[in-house]
Amino acid sequence: MLQQQVQDQNQTSTSFLSIPRYSFSLLNPSVYYYNVAPGNNSKLIIATIQKRKNWQESDNYLLHFQWNMNDNYFRYTTLSQSKIQIVNHLPNHRELTMKCNLIKNLKQFCQSNKRYVWDITPLSFTIDLYAKEKDLDKVLKEFTPIYEQFKPSNNKKNPINLPFKSNNQYIQPKMHRSFLDEENNYIWILKPNEFNRGRGISFFRTIEELKILLKKFTQGTSEYQFSQGQIKSSSFVIQKYIQRPFLLDGRKFDIRLWVLVTHKFDIYIFNQGYARLSSEMFDLTQLDAFIHLTNNAVQKHSKNYGFFEQGNQISYSELDYYTNGEFTKSVLPKIKSIIVFSWMTIQHTFKKIKYSFEIFGYDFMLDENLKPWLIEINTNPCLEESSPLLKELIPKMIDHAFKIVIDPLFTKIQEPTDWDHLLQL
Numbered sequence: 001m002l003q004q005q006v007q008d009q010n011q012t013s014t015s016f017l018s019i020p021r022y023s024f025s026l027l028n029p030s031v032y033y034y035n036v037a038p039g040n041n042s043k044l045i046i047a048t049i050q051k052r053k054n055w056q057e058s059d060n061y062l063l064h065f066q067w068n069m070n071d072n073y074f075r076y077t078t079l080s081q082s083k084i085q086i087v088n089h090l091p092n093h094r095e096l097t098m099k100c101n102l103i104k105n106l107k108q109f110c111q112s113n114k115r116y117v118w119d120i121t122p123l124s125f126t127i128d129l130y131a132k133e134k135d136l137d138k139v140l141k142e143f144t145p146i147y148e149q150f151k152p153s154n155n156k157k158n159p160i161n162l163p164f165k166s167n168n169q170y171i172q173p174k175m176h177r178s179f180l181d182e183e184n185n186y187i188w189i190l191k192p193n194e195f196n197r198g199r200g201i202s203f204f205r206t207i208e209e210l211k212i213l214l215k216k217f218t219q220g221t222s223e224y225q226f227s228q229g230q231i232k233s234s235s236f237v238i239q240k241y242i243q244r245p246f247l248l249d250g251r252k253f254d255i256r257l258w259v260l261v262t263h264k265f266d267i268y269i270f271n272q273g274y275a276r277l278s279s280e281m282f283d284l285t286q287l288d289a290f291i292h293l294t295n296n297a298v299q300k301h302s303k304n305y306g307f308f309e310q311g312n313q314i315s316y317s318e319l320d321y322y323t324n325g326e327f328t329k330s331v332l333p334k335i336k337s338i339i340v341f342s343w344m345t346i347q348h349t350f351k352k353i354k355y356s357f358e359i360f361g362y363d364f365m366l367d368e369n370l371k372p373w374l375i376e377i378n379t380n381p382c383l384e385e386s387s388p389l390l391k392e393l394i395p396k397m398i399d400h401a402f403k404i405v406i407d408p409l410f411t412k413i414q415e416p417t418d419w420d421h422l423l424q425l
């Protein structure tokens, strides 16, 4: 999802606009020009590029490298016309990084390739309301049979006929046991499409609660505790809540991994990532954000933030400790195959624009049986070095990404990195 997009939209930015091609010849040919827009630890990006020889910051339009939190100002079609130019986003990343698009693409691809989509990501329902009351009623009418079918009290009764065509068997909802618990709690999660960092994420147990939430978000609300601005949205993902997560000392967590994709459709995964833990003991009777949302942007407001571990973050080796080595041995390989799978869903629309690349933040949760579930794919993942662990990982992750995507273009130097090449699609 579009991290920090809202603030960034108000920012002006240098861009590769339609500049006459010959203009580059007016510049010093032995210098490479870059521009890094502010935000999301941009000073780290600047420091990483300045470590390299012959790079100079510029506010000019004539840039060899541009880094921005979003790609609103990039003109992909005119890139590299006269000189090598590279930008830090892929043109159609939104196909995976917008919550609704990810679900849509996973569903479509699974259906045509005979894979069961709700084995990869939690059972989800996308809605687009355009803020019209009558659409809201229509959507609720479509979602209600799904909601009803999986209500614990209805589980053993006759299944309701769901409004799916019979040939849609690969998206036909089934309820995995990780989504219901023995106490018969019944929780769904609502996610506004355009927001991130936990903003607007809400829980509901009944259709009435869902209706109230949808009305609030379509009209716009400032009530949400972790957002400074208003939250207004007309499209959402409704997703089944993972009620039996794997817990670390009784607390919930998710896993953040970095994935680098180049314009050649090479996919790399950084060989280290981290788990983000909540500050409170897991408890389904209380729908408190500090218990259920593991985003750093949420947890940093908790009175217990950093009490159990610095920045509420732990490394892969600590995850291995908690899982008797299963994380590296069996979970990571499954996660890698889901990452590759996610890109296969948009392989037919992928645009190989020279030169573009992107670093994505993948979020996974593990259920009580250590089965990984894809939660979301972030553009502009948080680069704040909010713990000693991230101070160690993030600068290296960025530097090694530049060794793959920038250095070979400008210096022809290719060095080994901590990014593992998964494959080229």
Ligand code: ADP
Binding pocket: 001, 122, 189, 191, 195, 196, 197, 198, 199, 201, 239, 240, 241, 242, 243, 253, 254, 292, 293, 294, 295, 363, 365, 375, 376
């Ligand atoms: P955002 O873009 O706001 O970070 P996410 O979809 O990543 O939205 O959700 C935020 C957090 O909510 C996740 O980090 C995770 O802790 C929790 N979460 C999201 N989806 C689920 C789910 N289906 N079941 C359980 N927890 C979830």
